[in-house]
Amino acid sequence: MQNTSPYYLLVFVCMGLMLLNGMKKDKQLIHYLFAVFCGSLCMVGVQKISAPSIGVYSYLIGLFTCATCNMSWLISRTLFREHKPFSMVHIAVASTIAGLIMFNQTWHYLVSVDAQIFPDSQFMWRLKQGMGEITVLLSSSILVLSFWEALRGYKGKTRTQKWQATIFASCYFLAVFNASILPKFLFSESEFQQFEPLIITSSALLIVLAMQLVMFLQKRPNPCVTASAEIEEVNSERAVQATKKVEPSENREIEPELTKGIEALIIKQQVYLQTNLKISDFAQALAVPEYKISRAIRHHFKATNFNLFINQYRVKHAQMLLLKDEASHWSILSIALESGFSSLATFNRVFKSSVGINPNEFRKQNGSLAEQKLIELAD
Missing domain, CATH: 1.20.1070 (Rhopdopsin 7-helix transmembrane proteins)
Known part of the structure; x- marks a missing residue:
């Protein structure tokens, strides 16, 4: 037995x-x-x-x-x-x-x-x-x-x-x-x-x-990545405070090839749809130091830091999904994951901070004007 x-x-x-x-x-x-x-x-x-x-x-x-x-x-x-x-x-x-x-x-x-x-x-x-x-x-x-x-x-x-x-x-x-x-x-x-x-x-x-x-x-967060993010935030704040003094010279040091490379990663490859995307991923893809990516984001793309830069594209992508008929039956969690966010809580917080309302309210308010809103977002 x-x-x-x-x-x-x-x-x-x-x-x-x-x-x-x-x-x-x-x-x-x-x-x-x-x-x-x-x-x-x-x-x-x-x-x-x-x-x-x-x-x-x-x-x-x-x-x-x-x-x-x-x-x-x-x-x-x-x-x-x-x-x-x-x-x-x-x-x-x-x-x-x-x-x-x-x-x-x-x-x-x-x-x-x-x-x-x-x-x-x-x-x-x-x-x-x-x-x-x-x-x-x-x-x-x-x-x-x-x-x-x-x-x-x-x-x-x-x-x-x-x-x-x-x-x-x-x-x-x-x-x-x-x-x-x-x-x-x-x-x-x-x-x-x-x-x-x-x-x-x-x-x-x-x-x-x-x-x-x-x-x-x-x-589990990587201690090295966390420390790097904190250093980037501190450097970003210092850069904002010293913008008047250094912005003209730093703008001249940003190579056009670098900005085109960043735009290609964002627009053509849509890398922002990947979860846990880091500035080191951009640096590795473009074969340049991380500080150059950070500087280009601050001074050319006018974003305070890398996370805010990436999240603005994720939020825009999420808005388009929320307005599309074929995604009307998708849950908010599915929209979040499809837009590159790693969790529903983060998505709701970032979306509301950027748009002013939460994703559910956005979907309800703009349902009847979906086609017009999609055209505006595409532009």
Whole structure:
């Protein structure tokens, strides 16, 4: 008989992480996805624990285990793709896998209660076999894609991003190896049944904790970046105070190529739509020191600092989205993320400071004049 105690650990950890992310004040897309993923793993544990006592009804609990590998794929895309991590196509693929998992659980339940849905039982068996093969194929492909998302464009990542990608990919590989390959070398069929709870629990927790760690590292402020931002703010204030004395000479020192490069990054590449954009990213893209970027922003573009410079374009982009018919069903959070803001609270604060009203009020007030407002914003 199996020892189901490891599944209690799985349920306890996943339930805690689900509540932790679900109760965050400034929730982002990744927190919603991760909470659903943890909830699905909780149901996996509950199904395994309850199976000996409730029998065939455990398959009904299995209906809620449909957001495991498919949801981990969406999470990996969100973690390692800053702009538009997934589209309707990706959601459709994930939903298809969820539907197949629910079909398999339903089929097991109907067979267990000896329900005669189809006159020809052979048809039902062939249908189940076909659906099972498709589920295995899609699930295996999704696991590979989830692993690949972390390593995609590895050479172009920063040192911090490489560290996060390495943690995720290593844990993901070890979890899959531990669950599917290693047991075949270590255990016989009967031994595998005995150790299955420990194998499943350890593999699932390895992936869950790796995701949570990467989320924490991405949210945690970099001390060097914070210090650099504070220094930039101080320098900006000093520059404003000394504008009358230094502005003419500094304007002459700003190369036209530099301002054109900044304009190209903003207008053509729309880099302001990237979250966590820093002045060092501009300096690296244009191969110039950061102080030159800061000076050009202050004196040529007339912005007090880099954050205000970038946020004015993000707010303008958000205004256009709020007025477009095709985005009328989008939530304010979606508008914020699409405009490059990392959280809803920051978006609301910056938007109201710039426009004078919050995004919801802007959408309501300008709904009837959307076309005219869009023309004004485009100009």
